[in-house]
Amino acid sequence: MLDLSTKYMGIPLKNPIIAGASKLTGNLDAIKKIEAAGAGAIVVKSLFEEEIQFERLRLEEDLDRYAERNPEMVSLFPGFEHAGPKEHLLWLKKVTDSVSIPVIASLNAVYPETWVEYAGLLEEAGVQGLELNFYSIHGDMEKDAASIEQGQIDILTAVKEVVSIPVSVKLSMFYSNPIHFISRLDKAGVGAVVLFNRFFQPDIDIAEEKNQFFLNLSNPEDYRLPLRFAGLLHDRISCCISCNTGIFEGEDVVKMLLAGACTVQVVSTLFKNGAGHIGKMLQSLGNWMESKGYSALKDFKGAMSEKHNPEPWVYTRAQYVSLLLNPEKYMTWQHQV
Numbered sequence: 001m002l003d004l005s006t007k008y009m010g011i012p013l014k015n016p017i018i019a020g021a022s023k024l025t026g027n028l029d030a031i032k033k034i035e036a037a038g039a040g041a042i043v044v045k046s047l048f049e050e051e052i053q054f055e056r057l058r059l060e061e062d063l064d065r066y067a068e069r070n071p072e073m074v075s076l077f078p079g080f081e082h083a084g085p086k087e088h089l090l091w092l093k094k095v096t097d098s099v100s101i102p103v104i105a106s107l108n109a110v111y112p113e114t115w116v117e118y119a120g121l122l123e124e125a126g127v128q129g130l131e132l133n134f135y136s137i138h139g140d141m142e143k144d145a146a147s148i149e150q151g152q153i154d155i156l157t158a159v160k161e162v163v164s165i166p167v168s169v170k171l172s173m174f175y176s177n178p179i180h181f182i183s184r185l186d187k188a189g190v191g192a193v194v195l196f197n198r199f200f201q202p203d204i205d206i207a208e209e210k211n212q213f214f215l216n217l218s219n220p221e222d223y224r225l226p227l228r229f230a231g232l233l234h235d236r237i238s239c240c241i242s243c244n245t246g247i248f249e250g251e252d253v254v255k256m257l258l259a260g261a262c263t264v265q266v267v268s269t270l271f272k273n274g275a276g277h278i279g280k281m282l283q284s285l286g287n288w289m290e291s292k293g294y295s296a297l298k299d300f301k302g303a304m305s306e307k308h309n310p311e312p313w314v315y316t317r318a319q320y321v322s323l324l325l326n327p328e329k330y331m332t333w334q335h336q337v
């Protein structure tokens, strides 16, 4: 009997496949399909501070217009206030009541006080964990890396002071030394690091000379970046590693676990192959374990990480040098020059 169970930040999961935050986990029907397909947990789409601020602005405009026409009505109905994050929180409560797998909330705020305020509110919705989505683009030339990183550590620390559920951090890959920053998050008590978020990049239509907007999905080989960092970090930090980006098939899940992840998060594969694909991924994971004679994830988790790999140099600079000096050795295709 195969045991695919794992623990994510102390939360027991029946298997390591988590449906990551996206529009899909912002829809109850899709969430139910994801649960039926066998997902171990879901991360609901992020609550974005912009959403809240935008709604607040709309309310202020509404109130101004309303007050001009009907000033007495506003004083008669002081309870007429904007829902703000309430809508998201009510919906989140509905999700936690409707599914039996663990639900993790996700937050992307701007100001330190908002991170803390909304983290507390999200916990009240009954979620088992909270993911801080540190997606931000810094356009300020005066702001250095150290102050940005310190700001993020401060947010984690402040959030952990107000919530009692485990807290993960979803990171971008753009840190000068990601493993240094991750070790700081680990020391600050993060429950898990999600490696990595994918950025949506701008593009330009050269015929029209205007902006183009794409919501591109990941490519299958993108998983190699989280694989490298899972391999480098395994057994060196105490928090969980959740690999994300470019994980499409059960075989990719096996690779992440071998590198040292305790869970994976998937999004693009759900958009491309449907929620039911989770079932196929689990089947492939199980088939592989059987073929190897493994009965539980702990039998092979981290077996190919830097610490346990017979060729640990694959995770570091030596791999780069070796590849560039001996390209023929690694080429799997015919080339013509």
Ligand SMILES: Cc1cc2nc3c(=O)[nH]c(=O)nc-3n(C[C@H](O)[C@H](O)[C@H](O)COP(=O)(O)O)c2cc1C
Pocket (backbone or CB within 6 Å): 020, 021, 022, 023, 044, 045, 046, 047, 106, 133, 170, 196, 197, 198, 215, 216, 217, 218, 219, 244, 245, 246, 247, 265, 266, 267, 268, 269
């Ligand atoms: C349509 C869409 C919506 C997304 N929304 C969120 C979100 O609300 N919060 C978040 O942290 N990540 C969000 N993401 C990023 C995904 O959670 C994930 O990190 C990224 O797509 C990489 O994983 P993948 O390769 O499996 O797609 C979104 C991605 C897509 C494609």
